Amino acid sequence: xxxxxxxxxxxxxxxxxxxxxxxxxxxxxxxxxxxxxxxxxxxxxxxxxxxxxxxxxxxxxxxxxxxxxxxxxxxxxxxxxxxxxxxxxxxxxxxxxxxxxxx
Amino acid sequence: xxxxxxxxxxxxxxxxxxxxxxxxxxxxxxxxxxxxxxxxxxxxxxxxxxxxxxxxxxxxxxxxxxxxxxxxxxxxxxxxxxxxxxxxxxxxxxxxxxxxxxxxxxxxxxxxxxxxxxxxxxxxxxxxxxxxxxxxxxxxxxxxxxxxxxxxxxxxxxxxxxxxxxxxxxxxxxxxxxxxxxxxxxxxxxxxxxxxxxxxxxxxxxxxxxxxxxxxxxxxxxxxxxxxxxxxxxxxxxxxxxxxxxxxxxxxxxxxxxxxxxxxxxxxxxxxxxxxxxxxxxxxxxxxxxxxxxxxxxxxxxxxxxxxxxxxxxxxxxxxxxxxxxxxxxxxxxxxxxxxxxxxxxxxxxxxxxxxxxxxxxxxxxxxxxxxxxxxxxxxxxxxxxxxxxxxxxxxxxxxxxxxxxxxxxxxxxxxxxxxxxxxxxxxxxxxxxxxxxxxxxxxxxxxxxxxxxxxxxxxxxxxxxxxxxxxxxxxxxxxxxxxxxxxxxxxxxxxxxxxxxxxxxxxxxxxxxxxxxxxxxxxxxxxxxxxxxxxxxxxxxxxxxxxxxxxxxxxxxxxxxxxxxxxxxxxxxxxxxxxxxxxxxxxxxxxxxxxxxxxxxxxxxxxxxxxxxxxxxxxxxxxxxxxxxxxxxxxxxxxxxxxxxxxxxxxxxxxxxxxxxxxxxxxxxxxx
Numbered sequence: 001x002x003x004x005x006x007x008x009x010x011x012x013x014x015x016x017x018x019x020x021x022x023x024x025x026x027x028x029x030x031x032x033x034x035x036x037x038x039x040x041x042x043x044x045x046x047x048x049x050x051x052x053x054x055x056x057x058x059x060x061x062x063x064x065x066x067x068x069x070x071x072x073x074x075x076x077x078x079x080x081x082x083x084x085x086x087x088x089x090x091x092x093x094x095x096x097x098x099x100x101x102x103x
Numbered sequence: 104x105x106x107x108x109x110x111x112x113x114x115x116x117x118x119x120x121x122x123x124x125x126x127x128x129x130x131x132x133x134x135x136x137x138x139x140x141x142x143x144x145x146x147x148x149x150x151x152x153x154x155x156x157x158x159x160x161x162x163x164x165x166x167x168x169x170x171x172x173x174x175x176x177x178x179x180x181x182x183x184x185x186x187x188x189x190x191x192x193x194x195x196x197x198x199x200x201x202x203x204x205x206x207x208x209x210x211x212x213x214x215x216x217x218x219x220x221x222x223x224x225x226x227x228x229x230x231x232x233x234x235x236x237x238x239x240x241x242x243x244x245x246x247x248x249x250x251x252x253x254x255x256x257x258x259x260x261x262x263x264x265x266x267x268x269x270x271x272x273x274x275x276x277x278x279x280x281x282x283x284x285x286x287x288x289x290x291x292x293x294x295x296x297x298x299x300x301x302x303x304x305x306x307x308x309x310x311x312x313x314x315x316x317x318x319x320x321x322x323x324x325x326x327x328x329x330x331x332x333x334x335x336x337x338x339x340x341x342x343x344x345x346x347x348x349x350x351x352x353x354x355x356x357x358x359x360x361x362x363x364x365x366x367x368x369x370x371x372x373x374x375x376x377x378x379x380x381x382x383x384x385x386x387x388x389x390x391x392x393x394x395x396x397x398x399x400x401x402x403x404x405x406x407x408x409x410x411x412x413x414x415x416x417x418x419x420x421x422x423x424x425x426x427x428x429x430x431x432x433x434x435x436x437x438x439x440x441x442x443x444x445x446x447x448x449x450x451x452x453x454x455x456x457x458x459x460x461x462x463x464x465x466x467x468x469x470x471x472x473x474x475x476x477x478x479x480x481x482x483x484x485x486x487x488x489x490x491x492x493x494x495x496x497x498x499x500x501x502x503x504x505x506x507x508x509x510x511x512x513x514x515x516x517x518x519x520x521x522x523x524x525x526x527x528x529x530x531x532x533x534x535x536x537x538x539x540x541x542x543x544x545x546x547x548x549x550x551x552x553x554x555x556x557x558x559x560x561x562x563x564x565x566x567x568x569x570x571x572x573x574x575x576x577x578x579x580x581x582x583x584x585x586x587x588x589x590x591x592x593x594x595x596x597x598x599x600x601x602x603x604x605x606x607x608x609x610x611x612x613x614x615x616x617x618x619x620x621x622x623x624x625x626x627x628x629x630x631x632x633x634x635x636x637x638x639x640x641x642x643x644x645x646x647x648x649x650x651x652x653x654x655x656x657x658x659x660x661x662x663x664x665x666x667x668x669x670x671x672x673x674x675x676x677x678x679x680x681x682x683x684x685x686x687x688x689x690x691x692x693x694x695x696x697x698x699x700x701x702x703x704x705x706x707x708x709x710x711x712x713x714x715x716x717x718x719x720x721x722x723x724x725x726x727x728x729x730x731x732x733x734x735x736x737x738x739x740x741x742x743x744x745x746x747x748x749x750x751x752x753x754x755x756x757x758x759x760x761x762x763x764x765x766x767x768x769x770x771x772x773x774x775x776x
Binding site: 022025026027029034095096098099100101102103 | 743744745746747748749750751752755756759
């Protein structure tokens with residue numbers, strides 16, 4: 001298996017996206033933005049799947065992406081539902097304000 | 104047919120379950136009939152099983168249904184051991200049980216917790232059957248505890264009265280002492296045999312080291328002493344009379360209290376393998392108990408207390424038999440005793456019912472005229488327990504005395520003395536309750552009342568102011584203005600005969616009290632049915648008497664003379680008033696040799712301090728260890744919980760760092776060659 005420059009570029013892009021998402025998740029406090037960051041990380045992984053699928057000449061890399069998309073859609077529904085419910089109850093609260101479950 | 108054995112305990116269990124959930128809705132009297140029906144069906148099944156057991160080799164049938172506790176080497180099965188011994192037991196447990204259930208329908212009539220009573224009664228029958236049928240010690244222990252719990256529930260059935268509630272507690276606590284012995288015996292048996300199956304234990308017991316066998320035997324003995332109300336743990340049984348009378352008849356006379364004797368007979372190979380002094384100890388405990396309890400019964404005035412102490416005394420005879428190696432005799436007496444004592448208890452319950460819950464014998468007298476059926480049954484029971492031939496009690500007691508004589512003449516003499524006193528106090532009871540003059544005040548029978556007044560003045564002028572006399576005067580004083588007296592007050596009651604549901608069981612039991620002796624007549628080997636029947640269980644360890652006919656007849660003659668002497672003495676004192684009754688009804692006897700009192704004083708004083716010391720150990724060392732573990736985990740948790748600070752972003756960071764650590768670790772472990 002020989003990795004072309006284009007493949008490496010895709011992987012690098014995925015790594016950058018994943019890092020942006022991860023840092024964003026850690027530094028931002030707005031729940032909505034945090035969910036977007038999680039989505040960013042998920043899609044970074046999707047990009048790596050596609051890239052590796054092409055590199056290994058294996059279609060299953062792209063197939064798995066569809067599964068991930070479906071699961072991500074479901075997860076967003078739950079996450080956004082929680083965010084909406086939370087902002088109704090406590091308007092303007094950020095992620096650090098919600099620490100009822102601290103030990 | 105013998106496979107139907109599971110139905111025998113299952114039926115009462117079904118009855119218990121139905122009554123527990125729907126008893127209130129079923130109500131009186133249907134709940135009683137249901138409870139009676141399941142036990143009666145259980146009895147019928149027992150008869151079928153009995154017929155089937157004849158065809159089994161050695162008359163033994165063992166069945167395991169499923170594993171109850173599988174824990175490594177410790178395997179406990181739910182299974183039944185049906186051998187001649189358990190067969191004999193379940194026959195009279197279910198038989199007498201159904202009669203007493205029937206009786207209870209009449210006795211408990213109008214009680215606010217009528218269905219609940221039958222619920223407990225069914226649970227008791229189930230537990231007793233599990234005790235007897237269980238093929239391993241754990242299952243037997245389950246039944247053992249079950250009957251103890253039912254006994255507690257039924258003694259304090261009328262818990263509104265403080266005395267009843269505390270009597271239940273006393274029975275429970277005293278029984279716990281015995282339970283401790285049973286449990287230690289169980290641990291030792293498992294340690295020794297690696298199994299708790301009765302068949303394994305009894306087959307391996309003969310090869311046991313003497314000290315081990317002695318330990319197990321002594322612990323079993325402690326268990327038996329607690330359950331069967333022997334010295335020094337008999338104090339709970341007389342108090343247990345606080346329960347309804349059918350309970351006294353079923354649990355505290357016929358079945359539960361004989362569980363200790365059953366246990367010792369069941370474990371007879373262990374007793375045989377243990378040190379020489381263990382059977383001696385059993386015989387001595389039995390002899391002491393039978394004598395002391397009999398003397399106490401002489402001075403009691405409560406009709407049920409007399410019977411309670413009499414039960415303790417008769418159980419003493421059974422222990423004496425076991426200790427003397429007469430296992431069959433013990434079971435024989437257990438069966439005949441179940442018949443005549445249940446008959447007597449049901450009779451006394453009928454009397455109490457008729458007297459409107461008055462239990463004092465000094466308020467009774469001449470009841471045979473108003474309660475003919477009850478009196479008839481009671482008199483047969485009296486003759487049986489007194490050991491008058493040919494009633495059943497004579498044969499079983501005589502057999503025990505033969506074994507006692509074989510063991511030691513001293514035990515024989517104590518047994519004879521006990522028989523004399525037994526005949527005396529039972530005759531005293533019968534004369535006070537059913538004969539003599541009526542002391543229950545406003546009798547509708549004018550003739551009786553006249554007789555009463557006449558006799559009282561005569562007795563008064565003669566200066567005869569014993570217990571009886573005083574009671575008579577009191578009764579007479581009340582007899583004046585009683586035209587409008589309420590029925591429930593004092594002596595102003597009009598006794599009446601009980602309904603057929605109560606008299607029928609009494610008469611059936613009286614019949615068996617009369618004829619049960621044919622189970623094991625001593626004249627020829629062919630007549631010793633019970634002996635032959637129990638041969639597979641106890642045959643090897645049974646003492647061999649080898650009585651000559653002359654000796655046998657001599658012993659019988661002595662027993663008969665002793666019994667008749669007792670009755671004659673009672674007749675002289677209580678009917679003819681030749682002697683002052685106070686000469687025999689000593690306060691020392693009335694107070695039970697102050698044993699109860701002694702226990703109270705000891706437990707309140709030095710005993711309490713001793714146990715406080717043990718409690719201190721428990722608090723400091725045992726609780727300390729347990730609480731230490733608790734404190735340790737709480738302290739650790741208090742520090743650890745700060746990790747959960749509630750910042751979701753912190754968690755994300757930790758997840759990320761953890762992932763990196765795991766990946767780093769994996770990278771160090773794998774090689775990309």
